[in-house]
Amino acid sequence: MEDPAWRNELRDFADLKPRKSLASEAADNLREFIMLGKLAPGMPVRERDLAEAFGISRTPLKEALRILEGEGLIAYGPTRRPSVADPSLDEINDWLRVQGALEALAGELACTHASDADLAEIERINASIKEARNSEGKLEAFRRDMAFHAAIVAAANNVALAETHATYNARLWRVRFLSSQRDAGRGATRQEHLDIVQALKARDPVAARRALKLHLQTAEKNIAASVAEVQSEKEAE
Known part of the structure; x- marks a missing residue:
C-alpha cells in the first residue's frame, strides 16, 4: 500500500467509472480492484492511502470499507x-454450498413464477456472456455471468431468497471471478448454463434444481483449483 505507483493505478482506475455517492463509488472501485487481484488476500489496506487514491475524506472511505466488510471482502483484525x-477454502466451500442450495431453490421457484419475458431475458444474458468475453473483456463477461444467476433468483419472485443470495454472492465474487478466468472446463460450464436455460424454459422444476446444483458443484471444483494455482504461484516466487 506504500507504493505510490499502486495508488496512482487505483486513482486512474476509479477515474474511468461513472460518478455515484463517494462511499458507493469507492466501494465499487475497491471491490473490482480486489476482484482483479490488484490487492492480495490478507493485504493491509490503510485508510489514509485509500482516501488519497480516491481523493476523498476518511468519512466516506470508512463507509465504503463497511460496505465491503458486509460483503466479506474486507476484514478487521483485533486492532480494527x-x-x-x-x-479459508473450507469457509469458501461452506458459502458455495449455501449459495448452491439457494440457486437450486430459485430455479425451482422460477419454473412456476417467472414470466415468459423473465425467461427470455435469462436466455439473452446467457447468450451475451461469450460475446462479452470476446469483445469487452473477462471482467464484463464475469459481470454478465453473475447477472445470469441474479436474473434466475429475481425470477423466483421471493424477496427473502433474493436478499440472502445477494449476501453470499457478494462474499464469493472474488473467488468466482478467479475461477471464471480458467480456460479448463469452460466448455462444460457453458453447457451447464444451456442446460439450466432449457430446464427453465421447459418449466421443469426438478431439472432446473438439478442443473443449478450441478453448476455450483462445478464452481466449487473450479474455485478449489484456482486457489491451488494461486498458492503454487506464491510458493514459486
Whole structure:
C-alpha cells in the first residue's frame, strides 16, 4: 500500500467509472480492484492511502470499507485495522454450498413464477456472456455471468431468497471471478448454463434444481483449483 505507483493505478482506475455517492463509488472501485487481484488476500489496506487514491475524506472511505466488510471482502483484525479478507477454502466451500442450495431453490421457484419475458431475458444474458468475453473483456463477461444467476433468483419472485443470495454472492465474487478466468472446463460450464436455460424454459422444476446444483458443484471444483494455482504461484516466487 506504500507504493505510490499502486495508488496512482487505483486513482486512474476509479477515474474511468461513472460518478455515484463517494462511499458507493469507492466501494465499487475497491471491490473490482480486489476482484482483479490488484490487492492480495490478507493485504493491509490503510485508510489514509485509500482516501488519497480516491481523493476523498476518511468519512466516506470508512463507509465504503463497511460496505465491503458486509460483503466479506474486507476484514478487521483485533486492532480494527482493515485488510483484504482471506477466507479459508473450507469457509469458501461452506458459502458455495449455501449459495448452491439457494440457486437450486430459485430455479425451482422460477419454473412456476417467472414470466415468459423473465425467461427470455435469462436466455439473452446467457447468450451475451461469450460475446462479452470476446469483445469487452473477462471482467464484463464475469459481470454478465453473475447477472445470469441474479436474473434466475429475481425470477423466483421471493424477496427473502433474493436478499440472502445477494449476501453470499457478494462474499464469493472474488473467488468466482478467479475461477471464471480458467480456460479448463469452460466448455462444460457453458453447457451447464444451456442446460439450466432449457430446464427453465421447459418449466421443469426438478431439472432446473438439478442443473443449478450441478453448476455450483462445478464452481466449487473450479474455485478449489484456482486457489491451488494461486498458492503454487506464491510458493514459486
